[in-house]
Amino acid sequence: MKIAVIGTGISGLSVANMLKDQNEVMLFEKETKAGGLIKCERVNDCLFHKVGGHVFNSRNNDVLDWFWSHFDKENEFVKATRNAKVFFNNTIIGYPIENYLYMLDQDIVKKVIHELLELQKKDKISPFDYSNFEDFLKGTFGDTLYQIYFKPYNLKIWKTDLSTVSMQWLEGKLPMPLLQEILESNFFRKEEDNMVHSTFFYPKENGSQFIVDRLKKGLNVFEDFNVSDVKNILGKLRINEVDFDRVIYCGDVRKLPAYFKDLLRNGGVDLEYLEKLRSNGTSNLFCETDETDISWLYIPESFTSAHRIIYTGNFSETNNRGAKRKTCVVEFSGKVKFEEMAEEIKKLPGNLKPIAYNYEPNSYVIQDHRTREVINKAKSILEENGIYLLGRFAEWEYYNMDKAVEAAFAVRDKINKQ
Numbered sequence: 001m002k003i004a005v006i007g008t009g010i011s012g013l014s015v016a017n018m019l020k021d022q023n024e025v026m027l028f029e030k031e032t033k034a035g036g037l038i039k040c041e042r043v044n045d046c047l048f049h050k051v052g053g054h055v056f057n058s059r060n061n062d063v064l065d066w067f068w069s070h071f072d073k074e075n076e077f078v079k080a081t082r083n084a085k086v087f088f089n090n091t092i093i094g095y096p097i098e099n100y101l102y103m104l105d106q107d108i109v110k111k112v113i114h115e116l117l118e119l120q121k122k123d124k125i126s127p128f129d130y131s132n133f134e135d136f137l138k139g140t141f142g143d144t145l146y147q148i149y150f151k152p153y154n155l156k157i158w159k160t161d162l163s164t165v166s167m168q169w170l171e172g173k174l175p176m177p178l179l180q181e182i183l184e185s186n187f188f189r190k191e192e193d194n195m196v197h198s199t200f201f202y203p204k205e206n207g208s209q210f211i212v213d214r215l216k217k218g219l220n221v222f223e224d225f226n227v228s229d230v231k232n233i234l235g236k237l238r239i240n241e242v243d244f245d246r247v248i249y250c251g252d253v254r255k256l257p258a259y260f261k262d263l264l265r266n267g268g269v270d271l272e273y274l275e276k277l278r279s280n281g282t283s284n285l286f287c288e289t290d291e292t293d294i295s296w297l298y299i300p301e302s303f304t305s306a307h308r309i310i311y312t313g314n315f316s317e318t319n320n321r322g323a324k325r326k327t328c329v330v331e332f333s334g335k336v337k338f339e340e341m342a343e344e345i346k347k348l349p350g351n352l353k354p355i356a357y358n359y360e361p362n363s364y365v366i367q368d369h370r371t372r373e374v375i376n377k378a379k380s381i382l383e384e385n386g387i388y389l390l391g392r393f394a395e396w397e398y399y400n401m402d403k404a405v406e407a408a409f410a411v412r413d414k415i416n417k418q
Contacts, residue, residue, distance in 0.1 A: 003415070004028065004239050006227050007250030009036020010401050011391030013215040015248055015408035017070070019415065020219065027219055028239070030226040030251075034216050037363060037392070038401065040209035043356040045322030046313075047207050048286045049329055050358040053296075053310035054208040055080075055200040058402035067405065070214055077201045078316055084296040087349065088149070095298060097149050098141060098177055099185035108144060115142025116179055127167065132369075134162035140177070153300035156307040157333050158366055159280055166367040169398050202315040208401075230257040237386060246415055249382075250391040252362065253277070253375070260387060267381035273374055277396055278366040283336040285357045288325040289313070289350035297349075304347045305340075306330050327355070335359055365396050388414065 001023045005012045008029040016025045033039055038054040040047055056077075058064050071077065084095040094100030101109050119142060130136035137150045154162055203210035227239055236243035249256070254275045256264070265271055289311065297309040313319050313326035320327050330345055330352065338357050345352040375396050379389050388411045392399045399407060 001245035001415070002026075002243065003246045003248065004227075004237065004242075004244040005248045005250065007036065007391060007394070008034035008212075008216070008221060008223075009250060009391060009404070010038055010211070010215075011394075011399070011404040011408055012036070012248070012250040013212065013219070014405045015250075015390060015411055016219050017215055018066075018408060018412040022416075025220065026242070026244075027221045028225045028227050029221060029223045032224045034221055034223060035209065035212035036250075037360065038208040039212055040207045042206075042322075043286060046286075046327045046355065047209075047316075047319040048327075048356055048358070049207060049310065049312050050284060051282060051360045051363050052284070052331065053312040053315065053329055054211075054401055055202050055315065056211070056401050057200040058405070060402065060406055062409065063402050063405045066409075067402075071211075073201065076205075076210070077203055079199060079201055080295065080315060082198050082200060082295055083293055084298065085294050086149070087297055087299045088301065092294075092297070092349070095296075096177070098145065098182050101182075102186050102189070108148065111144040112142055115144055116182065118142075120179055130167050132163045133165035133167055136167055137162070149300045152302055153298060153307065156300070156305065157280070157364060159333055160278060160366055164368050166369050166371060168372055169365075169367045204316050205318050207312065207315065207319065211401075227251075227257065230259045232259060232385075246386045246388065248388045248390050248411060250394050252393045253378070253389060253396060260382060263381055263385055263387075264378050267377070269378050269381065270374055273370065274378065277371065278368075279362045279393075280333050280364040280366070281335060281359060281361040282363040283332040283334065283341060283357065283359045285330040285332070285338070285341040285345060286355045287328050287330055287345060287350075287352040288323050288355060289328045289352050291326060292350065299348070304344050305336065306332050306344050306348060309348065309350070323355075325353075328352070333364070335361075362393060365392060365398055367396060367398075371396055383414065 003019055003023050003025045005016050005025060005027045008027050012027060016027055019025050037051045040049050085092045086095050086097050093103040101112055127136055130139055138146045141150060158165060231238040233243060237247045254277055261271060292311060294311050295314055299306055299308060308331050309328050311328045313328055332341060341357060342354050382389060389395050390407055390411045391404060
């Protein structure tokens with residue numbers, strides 16, 4: 001078949017590689033450079049992850065097998081242990097915070113332990129039986145940890161009422177701690193090893209841009225090409241006077257081409273809801289920093305609007321070429337001016353010095369209780385017409401790199417069955 005892929009983030013590049021051997025695949029990218037959220041650039045020969053700091057790992061063997069079929073794990077990647085910390089009360093403590101209660105003030109610890117024990121007296125329910133994210137956090141960790149850590153940190157990121165956030169997005173993204181595990185971690189002071197990315201792989205050279213460049217190789221990619229119009233001509237999907245049998249849309253579901261919207265409108269999808277789905281952008285300040293062995297530092301308190309530091313300079317030494325010190329990315333939710341970020345980092349550890357900055361209008365998707373129902377209905381209608389939604393913004397799922405590859409498998413399998 002002749003297949004068009006709209007969008008060249010990790011989702012679009014992955015599915016194109018999965019389909020290219022049996023089909024003719026063309027990719028369209030509205031930006032001047034492929035890669036979506038995982039693209040990087042070198043500034044003064046230091047590597048700037050312009051949106052976060054993307055690493056790879058997976059617990060899905062199919063994802064692992066597919067990914068490593070494209071890369072030389074031993075020679076092209078380094079394996080690192082996730083060393084995440086929390087900056088709280090002007091002190092660096094362990095992450096996740098519930099496993100390091102012994103590092104907090106005794107009065108706080110007493111309240112937290114009392115609340116955790118009280119929660120044990122209640123009937124146990126599945127995390128996904130909670131009606132919303134706020135109730136889950138309170139029902140799992142107690143009100144004290146919620147007030148001092150989980151609430152302020154998540155409000156920084158999502159900038160929305162946590163009681164309106166659906167629990168479904170959390171599946172597979174965070175461990176669901178048991179009281180016994182929390183107590184063992186605090187008594188025995190053992191390191192957390194059950195996080196989704198407790199270890200990860202990272203390219204020796206050029207970070208996630210290396211992944212983009214490798215997956216893009218051999219593909220027919222049209223960059224700086226905004227697909228604003230798709231027509232149905234005698235059962236074919238026409239883009240720029242070229243007819244396709246199938247279209248895989250990896251763009252923003254709120255900005256679908258008019259023909260796609262017509263299909264959804266006629267199918268009874270609530271387009272007004274779809275077009276008003278909530279997201280947050282991120283402002284990223286690329287900095288030099290003092291020596292540290294931390295990989296991620298989470299910052300819950302309101303003294304700064306920054307919510308985390310990603311020490312990308314620790315992922316690979318080649319990321320720091322051209323700098324006298326290590327490099328990192330300080331992340332802010334929403335649009336923040338450079339001057340404001342430069343002032344905010346003075347409150348943070350590491351003697352941070354700005355190198356460059358970037359604003360990404362959309363990076364975090366926010367689900368509410370209707371999101372999956374409406375998206376699934378839209379998927380069903382579009383797939384009947386040879387159109388597939390794929391990726392973080394098309395499916396409105398908070399995919400990491402491995403989950404994006406998993407979702408690409410699903411689309412590939414649907415197309416191959418036809």
